Amino acid sequence: xxxxxxxxVVRAGLAAHVTGRTVSTVEVRHPRAIRRHIxxxxxxxxxxxxxxxAAARRRGKYLWLELDGxxxxxxxxSHLGMSGQLRIQPPDAPDESHLRVRLRFADAASELRxxxxxxxxxxxxxxxxxxxxxxxxxxxxxxxRDPLDPxxxxxxxxxxxxxRRTGLKRALLDQTLVSGIGNIYADEALWRARLHWARPTAExxxxxxxxxxxxxxxxxxxxxxxxxxxxxxxxxxxxGRSGYFDRSLAVYGRDGLPCPRCGAAVRRDSFTNRSSxxxxxxxxxxxxxxx
DNA sequence: GTTCGCACCTGAGCGC
DNA sequence: TGCGCTCAGGTGCGAA
Numbered sequence: 001x002x003x004x005x006x007x008x009v010v011r012a013g014l015a016a017h018v019t020g021r022t023v024s025t026v027e028v029r030h031p032r033a034i035r036r037h038i039x040x041x042x043x044x045x046x047x048x049x050x051x052x053x054a055a056a057r058r059r060g061k062y063l064w065l066e067l068d069g070x071x072x073x074x075x076x077x078s079h080l081g082m083s084g085q086l087r088i089q090p091p092d093a094p095d096e097s098h099l100r101v102r103l104r105f106a107d108a109a110s111e112l113r114x115x116x117x118x119x120x121x122x123x124x125x126x127x128x129x130x131x132x133x134x135x136x137x138x139x140x141x142x143x144x145r146d147p148l149d150p151x152x153x154x155x156x157x158x159x160x161x162x163x164r165r166t167g168l169k170r171a172l173l174d175q176t177l178v179s180g181i182g183n184i185y186a187d188e189a190l191w192r193a194r195l196h197w198a199r200p201t202a203e204x205x206x207x208x209x210x211x212x213x214x215x216x217x218x219x220x221x222x223x224x225x226x227x228x229x230x231x232x233x234x235x236x237x238x239x240g241r242s243g244y245f246d247r248s249l250a251v252y253g254r255d256g257l258p259c260p261r262c263g264a265a266v267r268r269d270s271f272t273n274r275s276s277x278x279x280x281x282x283x284x285x286x287x288x289x290x291x
Numbered sequence: 292g293t294t295c296g297c298a299c300c301t302g303a304g305c306g307c
Numbered sequence: 308t309g310c311g312c313t314c315a316g317g318t319g320c321g322a323a
Contacts, residue, residue: 117301297321302314305313306311
């Protein structure tokens with residue numbers, strides 16, 4: 001699944017290969033892919049045609065391409081959801097089976113395709129609004145900075161986290177508190193910090209909260225460094241298979257396998273209709289877990 | 292105001 | 308072979 005490192009790889013690819021290019025036409029192949037663009041398909045296509053893609057930006061798992069020469073400032077916003085890909089393809093390349101949106105460019109050198117099997121992701125054109133010194137698409141205004149953001153304030157997040165009355169993993173997945181962390185990196189960060197996912201945030205020491213946030217930054221930076229090598233000129237990569245399995249995951253998806261640190265069998269728990277993986281020895285369950 | 296649970300969605304894997 | 312069920316999980320929204 002695309003999490004922060006994968007989205008950053010895509011952003012860098014788009015910055016290199018589509019910025020400065022003029023959109024000629026837009027083809028929406030599946031309406032659900034632009035469901036967040038309330039005005040509909042024709043408006044979506046009309047607002048992009050003839051526009052220059054000026055810059056590729058990201059916050060957390062949201063990605064957007066700023067549009068040149070408009071007031072108020074606008075951008076085409078993308079979230080990859082669970083299975084989304086943004087691909088740069090030659091115009092004569094066969095359509096992918098889950099191709100949802102196609103952007104053609106005036107130079108006709110290549111086209112940008114939004115491919116999404118499960119259609120949890122999508123595109124929309126949004127106004128940019130000033131938030132905390134940054135210019136963000138309106139639906140992203142509530143998203144916190146991510147641990148790789150140079151302006152990420154770890155001490156402020158530690159304070160905010162300890163005010164919450166919830167479990168630690170739930171807090172890590174709350175994009176309004178800290179963005180970019182999904183189920184995989186949450187489990188990996190918790191393992192590195194030796195903390196159980198059910199620890200009540202209100203009972204964490206500052207050093208523990210700081211440790212798990214630092215671990216999240218480390219594991220995502222390592223994944224980004226690894227993922228950055230799979231990019232080439234014709235493929236803006238969110239390739240779940242190659243990017244995903246190349247990572248060195250300590251616990252995620254390793255139910256029953258030995259913990260790389262102590263050798264105890266990794267355990268899978270149910271967590272809000274999904275899974276959490278922990279080492280029962282390195283990450284002991286708290287005496288009073290958050291329910 | 293804060294926290295939680297569920298729907299959304301498709302394909303792989305599995306048991307029968 | 309085919310059917311039905313479970314699982315995967317980020318986000319937004321309504322309920323508590």
